[in-house]
Structures are given as C-alpha cells and as structure tokens.
Amino acid sequence: MRCDDASAMWDQARRALEICNACQFCDGYCALFGALKARRDLSLVDLAFLSNLCHNCRACHHACQYAPPHAFQLNLPRSLSRVRHGTYQDHAWPRPLGRLFQKNERFVLAVTLIAVAACLALGMLWVPREALLGVGAEPKAFYRVVPWGVIAGSAGVTAGWSLLAIGMAVRSYWRSLGPVPGGARWLPALRDALRDAVTLRNLGGGAGCSDRDERLSRARRRFHHAMAYGVAACFAATAVATVFDHALGWAAPYPLLSAPVLLGTLGGVGILVGTAGLAWLKRGADPEPLAPELAGADLALLAQLFLVSASGLALLAVRETAAMGPLLLVHLGSVLGFFATLPYGKFLHGPFRVAALLRAALERHAADR
Known part of the structure; x- marks a missing residue:
C-alpha cells in the first residue's frame, strides 16, 4: 500500500471514530464502543486496537444517522476493515512477508492448489501403482500410500512454522x-476475553448481525460457530487418532463408530455447513458497508476450509475403493496448503481479535478498580 493511501485510510478511520465518539448512539452495540469512550485523541495505536475489536457485524452502519446519503458519508465498518487488514500486514512475521496480504486471495489459493498438485505428482511418481490404487481398509492402508513419517513430518513442520509466525x-x-x-x-480479564471469543458475543450482540440489510439475523453467528467448532472437532479427531496410534498401537483407518472418525465427521460437516453458509451470506450481503477489495481474502479462506473438509469426508466415503490413494493425496495437499497460509491470510483475524478482546477486558477491570 502506498504511503498516501495508508495515510488516507488512517485519517478516514479516525474521522469516523471521532464522529462516533461525539454521537455515542451505538454505545453498547459491542466492545468497540465501550473502549472508544475512554479515548479522546485517537492515535494510530488506538485505531489498530479498535479496528480489531470490530467484528464487522455492520449493525452500527445501518443504525447510523450519518451514513450515506448524509453529507458526512460515515462508513465505520468499511473504514475499520481496511485498518484491521493493515494491522495484519504491519505485524506479519517475518516482516517482508506482510506483502502477501496484498491480493491475498491469489496467494492463498495458489499455495493450496500448488500443494495439492505437488502431493498428487509426487504420489504418482513415487508410490507403486498397487499401493496407490489398492483397495482395502485394513490397518495401515493409508501408510502404504504415504508413510506415517512423511504425513506427520510434513504436517508438523508446516504447522509448527505457522504457529511460530502467528505467535510472533x-x-x-x-x-x-x-x-x-x-x-x-489478568485472570478475570482472560476469562472475559475467552468467553467473548468462544460465544461470539460481539458478533451483533444478542440480536444478531445486519447480514443483508438493516434487519438483524443470527445466521452469521451460527454459521461462524459451525465452522469454528468444526475445525476444533477435526483437531480433536487428530489428537485422539494420535493417542490411538502411538499409545494404543491402533493404526488408521479406524472404524466408522470410533472416536476419531465420529469427531472428524462431525467437524467436517460443521465446516462444510459453516463455510457454505458464510459464503452464501457474503454473496447476498449489502455491499455498502464492506470493503470490496478485501472480499477475496474472506472467500479464499472459506474455499480453502471447504476443500479440506470436503476432501476429508470424501476420503472417508471411498476409503475401501481404488480412489482412496488419490483422495488421500488431495486431502494431505489441502491440509498442507491450509497450514502454510495460516499466518498470511484472513485466519489471522482470530488471534488478533482475541488479543484485542483481552486488552479491552484488562482496561475495563483497571477502570473498575
């Protein structure tokens, strides 16, 4: 982003928040407005903090008397979305990789497709045909296609790097x-922040979000919960499978009614429902409060998660057929692509928002004392 564009972005957000601070009609809508009231002179630090408190529910935009066609042309959700995206770029680690947030959808989708294509190509080159297209669900059938060390090593290294980059x-x-x-x-503040993050209390408050127009709906929160808890269930399935394999000596694939398969199926369905629902809401959303240049990054993450989930569920459905080997490679590639892009895509909004919620809770508790 050019310096003059960045300066205009910050100035626009500051102007919008100063008008909101004077008006305070939306006080109580979410944690943003409570934190805003404690600030009079808004610095760049304040803007970076407040932008990550915004959950982009757009309720304030449709309630705003200064929104277009008013002469003030106030559009708080759009302004804060741009600042929030800028914070991801500013704090990316290593710093030069912050450029990946520009045209982010191209980067995310390209890495995912390259990872899938690479896994398929390497599998066809190195895996014997009888193993790649073999039929059977006996223990260690997956590892005949891709050895456990390769699966665990590639996923472990990729996920480890991503966690380090996100942490930094x-x-x-x-x-x-x-x-x-x-x-x-700290402890009460951490409890409040985690509760807000888990329940998505700030995603439209109790009444919901303005998903399509000024009417409020809880659909976005429900789809977001389905996606987030689906991801959590899939990670739980992986953890249980690891215990089964290393502690109990039970090799994958596991029976349909086993804990890893049940958790993975539940999580996969949750991800499919959540990502498809959120994409559907975005397609019909009112474009006025949105930053159009950031829509691609949102949809890229949804498409990426959908591919991971769909390939995993398809693998479960065909694991006793000759399609098991190729689909295992597709699923592994999609997972590796997802892990590789975590620190440099829209996923980063989760940890940044938790950090902002924690900071807001600390400020509230300090003010109370």
Missing part, C-alpha cells in the same frame, strides 16, 4: 498497544 505476529501486535493499564486483573 500476535506478540508484535500486543506490544504495539503499549503497557497494560495499572491495576488490571
């Missing part, structure tokens, strides 16, 4: 917010 990015963002207010109580 969040650390940089947290430190940029300055010292924690004196008198803040």
Whole structure:
C-alpha cells in the first residue's frame, strides 16, 4: 500500500471514530464502543486496537444517522476493515512477508492448489501403482500410500512454522498497544476475553448481525460457530487418532463408530455447513458497508476450509475403493496448503481479535478498580 493511501485510510478511520465518539448512539452495540469512550485523541495505536475489536457485524452502519446519503458519508465498518487488514500486514512475521496480504486471495489459493498438485505428482511418481490404487481398509492402508513419517513430518513442520509466525505476529501486535493499564486483573480479564471469543458475543450482540440489510439475523453467528467448532472437532479427531496410534498401537483407518472418525465427521460437516453458509451470506450481503477489495481474502479462506473438509469426508466415503490413494493425496495437499497460509491470510483475524478482546477486558477491570 502506498504511503498516501495508508495515510488516507488512517485519517478516514479516525474521522469516523471521532464522529462516533461525539454521537455515542451505538454505545453498547459491542466492545468497540465501550473502549472508544475512554479515548479522546485517537492515535494510530488506538485505531489498530479498535479496528480489531470490530467484528464487522455492520449493525452500527445501518443504525447510523450519518451514513450515506448524509453529507458526512460515515462508513465505520468499511473504514475499520481496511485498518484491521493493515494491522495484519504491519505485524506479519517475518516482516517482508506482510506483502502477501496484498491480493491475498491469489496467494492463498495458489499455495493450496500448488500443494495439492505437488502431493498428487509426487504420489504418482513415487508410490507403486498397487499401493496407490489398492483397495482395502485394513490397518495401515493409508501408510502404504504415504508413510506415517512423511504425513506427520510434513504436517508438523508446516504447522509448527505457522504457529511460530502467528505467535510472533500476535506478540508484535500486543506490544504495539503499549503497557497494560495499572491495576488490571489478568485472570478475570482472560476469562472475559475467552468467553467473548468462544460465544461470539460481539458478533451483533444478542440480536444478531445486519447480514443483508438493516434487519438483524443470527445466521452469521451460527454459521461462524459451525465452522469454528468444526475445525476444533477435526483437531480433536487428530489428537485422539494420535493417542490411538502411538499409545494404543491402533493404526488408521479406524472404524466408522470410533472416536476419531465420529469427531472428524462431525467437524467436517460443521465446516462444510459453516463455510457454505458464510459464503452464501457474503454473496447476498449489502455491499455498502464492506470493503470490496478485501472480499477475496474472506472467500479464499472459506474455499480453502471447504476443500479440506470436503476432501476429508470424501476420503472417508471411498476409503475401501481404488480412489482412496488419490483422495488421500488431495486431502494431505489441502491440509498442507491450509497450514502454510495460516499466518498470511484472513485466519489471522482470530488471534488478533482475541488479543484485542483481552486488552479491552484488562482496561475495563483497571477502570473498575
């Protein structure tokens, strides 16, 4: 982003928030407005903090008396979306990789497709045909196609790098917010922040989001929950399968009614429902409060998660056929692509938002004392 574009972006967000602070009609809509009231002179640090408190439910936009066609042309969700996306780029680790947030959908989809194509190509070159297209669901059938060490090693290295990069990015963002207010109580604040994150309390408050127009709906929160808890269930399935394999000596694939398969199926269905539902809502959303240049990054993450889930469920359905080997390679490639792009895509909004919620909770508790 050019310097003049960045400066205009920050100035636009500051102007919008100053008008909101004077009006305060939306006070109580979400954590953003409570934190805003404690600030009069908005610095760049304040803007970076407040933008990540915004959950982009758009309710404030449809309630705003200064939104277009008013002469003020106030569009708070759009302004904060741009600032929020800028914080991901500013705090990316390593710093030069922050450029990947520009035209982000191209990067995310390209890495995913390359990972899938590479796994398929390497499988066809190195895996014997009888193993790749073999039929059977006996123990260790997966490992005849791809050895366990290759699966665990490639996924472990990719996920480990991503977790390190995410941790460093969040650390940089947290430190940029300055010292924690004196008198803040960490444990109650952490409890409040995690509760807000898990329940998505700020995603439209109790009434819901303005998904398509000024009417409120809980659909976005429900689809978001389905997707998020689906991802959690899939990670739980992987953890249980690891215990089965290493502690109990039970090799995959597992029976349909086993804990790893049940958790994975539940999680996969949740991801499919959540991502498809969120994409459907985005397609019919009111474009006015959205930043059109950021829509691709949102949809790229949804498409990526949909591919991971769909390939996993398809693998479960055909694991006793000759399609098992190729689909295992497709699923492995999609998972590796997902892991590789975690620190440099829309997924980063999750940890950044939790950090902002924690900071807001610390400020509230310090003010109470």
